[in-house]
Amino acid sequence: xxxxxxxxxxxxxxxxxxxxxxxxxxxxxxxxxxxxxxxxxxxxxxxxxxxxxxxxxxxxxxxxxxxxxxxxxxxxxxxxxxxxxxxxxxxxxxxxxxxxxxxxxxxxxxxxxxxxxxxxxxxxxxxxxxxxxxxxxxxxxxxxxxxxxxxxxxxxxxxxxxxxxxxxxxxxxxxxxxxxxxxx
Numbered sequence: 001x002x003x004x005x006x007x008x009x010x011x012x013x014x015x016x017x018x019x020x021x022x023x024x025x026x027x028x029x030x031x032x033x034x035x036x037x038x039x040x041x042x043x044x045x046x047x048x049x050x051x052x053x054x055x056x057x058x059x060x061x062x063x064x065x066x067x068x069x070x071x072x073x074x075x076x077x078x079x080x081x082x083x084x085x086x087x088x089x090x091x092x093x094x095x096x097x098x099x100x101x102x103x104x105x106x107x108x109x110x111x112x113x114x115x116x117x118x119x120x121x122x123x124x125x126x127x128x129x130x131x132x133x134x135x136x137x138x139x140x141x142x143x144x145x146x147x148x149x150x151x152x153x154x155x156x157x158x159x160x161x162x163x164x165x166x167x168x169x170x171x172x173x174x175x176x177x178x179x180x181x182x183x184x
Contacts, residue, residue: 021057021061021067024068029050029054032053032071032072032075033047034119036075036079038116038119039076039079039083039115040079045082049078050075053071053074053075057071057074076116121171131153132167135149135153135167136164136167138152146160146161
């Protein structure tokens with residue numbers, strides 16, 4: 001007796017929202033991997049978590065109203081679950097990284113919140129206008145003084161200070177609603 005073969009979906013048989021899901025995957029995979037890695041500090045775990053979250057989104061695609069927000073929230077929750085379930089594992093970090101994150105009395109959740117705030121801050125810096133981003137880069141990442149920044153950018157020393165002050169004030173204002181207290 002002959003049985004019918006099950007229908008095989010080929011690349012020409014796309015479901016209606018597949019293109020949208022694929023474009024979301026292409027645009028958000030790398031930032032989600034960075035976000036997950038910043039929380040767990042293990043590449044393989046970050047990749048696994050992001051993959052699981054995208055698979056869950058595929059299943060729940062029609063029910064999710066805001067897919068990007070859902071992705072980030074789901075990654076964060078999966079990271080929390082992973083950390084809770086694997087408390088005995090230790091994540092190796094260099095001494096300066098640990099000192100910068102903890103004063104010795106922080107809980108793992110507190111350190112995780114700080115890591116999350118750092119990632120959000122990096123995203124905010126990336127979204128600044130190019131000239132403002134350059135000022136932040138030169139001052140805080142390259143460690144230049146106002147005079148050195150002035151020489152590189154052609155701005156006056158006073159203007160460098162003024163602009164950096166307002167950039168930091170703007171970033172602090174954006175971080176405050178997220179529960180991060182920053183004094184510019």
